[in-house]
Amino acid sequence: MTEIPAHLLKRSRAAKGKGDDDSAPSESTAVTPAAEADAAPAASGPPAIAAAAAAIPADKPAPEAPPEPHYITAAKKRKKIPAWALPLVAAVPLWAISFAGTMQQPVVEDPLFIAAEDTYLVSGGCSGCHGAGGGGGIGYALSDGSLIETFPDPVDQMVHIARGSAAIQGEEYGAERSDGRRQSGSTGAQMPAFETTLDMNHLELVVFHERAVLSGEDTSSPEYQEWMNHIREEYEAGVSEPIDLEFLLRCADPELTPGATGEGSDDEDHPCPGPRPAEEEVAAG
Ligand code: HEC
Incomplete structure (x- = not known):
């Protein structure tokens, strides 16, 4: 069996502890005594590292949708192009082509x-x-x-x-x-x-x-x-x-x-x- 590095196990346990309480005990039962023993020296390492490791999952924001700003809601409700404007919008490419025709070199008449x-x-x-x-x-x-x-x-x-x-x-x-x-x-x-x-x-x-x-x-x-x-x-x-x-x-x-x-x-x-x-x-x- 491949051994899971002790510090990862510790992080995983810390994460479970913060999140879902129900799954935490079942996970911890799967941990072998050997792993527990290995984990102990890691925990006794520099406290700053252990704390940082434990802090990583906690930093992630909860996947909770922020309230939608009112202007977004309004934009969603708004109709994109009013029906009366559709023929005008359809004519834009035609206008662009005819306009581009007048944009060539200025005509020298002198x-x-x-x-x-x-x-x-x-x-x-x-x-x-x-x-x-x-x-x-x-x-x-x-x-x-x-x-x-x-x-x-x-x-x-x-x-x-x-x-x-x-x-x-x-x-x-x-x-x-x-x-x-x-x-x-x-x-x-x-x-x-x-x-x-x-x-x-x-x-x-x-x-x-x-x-x-x-x-x-x-x-x-x-x-x-x-x-x-x-x-x-x-x-x-x-x-x-x-x-x-x-x-x-x-x-x-x-x-x-x-x-x-x-x-x-x-x-x-x-x-x-x-x-x-x-x-x-x-x-x-
Ligand atoms: C058959 C080729 C030829 C034709 C056609 C020609 N040139 Fe030239 N041009 C030359 C050459 C070669 C020189 C260099 C003259 C020299 O070494 O005495 C020159 C020099 C010049 C120069 C001097 C530029 C400089 O910085 O020294 C001017 C100005 C000039 N030509 C104007 C004209 C004009 C205007 C016309 C048409 C009415 C014309 N050329 C037709 C060959 C030609």
């Missing part, structure tokens, strides 16, 4: 943004080398501010796009970037010249798209908003002037753009393109 993206993706074909989202490919990535690092001013960017890279092979262009200056042709690929394939309005459109949309440039200043209005108005009026590379080189920064003079515009009605502070336009005239 002709400026539409025409700018169209020039980048379709008529200019820039995305073929720079990626639809400006992530780069054959040409550099233009996204996440990278383009703004090369060309802090859009005029220098306009010259680069109009002239392409073959005209400045091996020359450095753009500002000092965290990875150094750009050197034309260093990637082994060529950026085509767009001087004759784009008009001035579409050059400004594509530059706006690359800067504001792809590279995340801040457009909130009044000068920037004015430039955007200018591009939008010319686009809507169908203005199509050829790109004047000589003029752009006068507007561009000689430090960033090979061949630029930085003189600025001498025609008040024909200021250098891009977001320009009002005084500068007046001063240039």
Whole structure:
């Protein structure tokens, strides 16, 4: 016969003693004298342990249901959905589906943004080398501010796009970037010249798209908003002037753009393109 450890027997007896009085004597008769003898030294052990062992069953709460709070009773009595509301509830999934349909990308209706993206993706074909989202490919990535690092001013960017890279092979262009200056042709690929394939309005459109949309440039200043209005108005009026590379080189920064003079515009009605502070336009005239 396997012997039951004495301390367990003692706990069992203690539990029976607390609980059901009737079963206690019948259980205790089953205990062999040997077990009783073994139990004695255990009981003489440290009193704290014995007390703790005896206390365990007593700590358990009696399985007696607490009185139900009144609000639970009320909730049980309440009808879940009133009969009149059932058709409405049934219609919720339909409503959710139709609502979700309106939650997609905000619809861009501004002709400026539409025409700018169209020039980048379709008529200019820039995305073929720079990626639809400006992530780069054959040409550099233009996204996440990278383009703004090369060309802090859009005029220098306009010259680069109009002239392409073959005209400045091996020359450095753009500002000092965290990875150094750009050197034309260093990637082994060529950026085509767009001087004759784009008009001035579409050059400004594509530059706006690359800067504001792809590279995340801040457009909130009044000068920037004015430039955007200018591009939008010319686009809507169908203005199509050829790109004047000589003029752009006068507007561009000689430090960033090979061949630029930085003189600025001498025609008040024909200021250098891009977001320009009002005084500068007046001063240039
Ligand atoms: C055939 C491929 C190709 C196409 C198409 C192309 N590019 Fe490029 N682009 C390049 C390459 C290559 C470079 C690097 C130029 C260099 O090394 O001189 C570049 C450089 C640039 C840069 C300078 C970026 C920087 O941080 O240095 C800009 C801006 C740019 N391209 C804009 C455009 C725009 C706008 C268009 C469309 C109108 C366009 N590209 C179409 C290949 C292309």
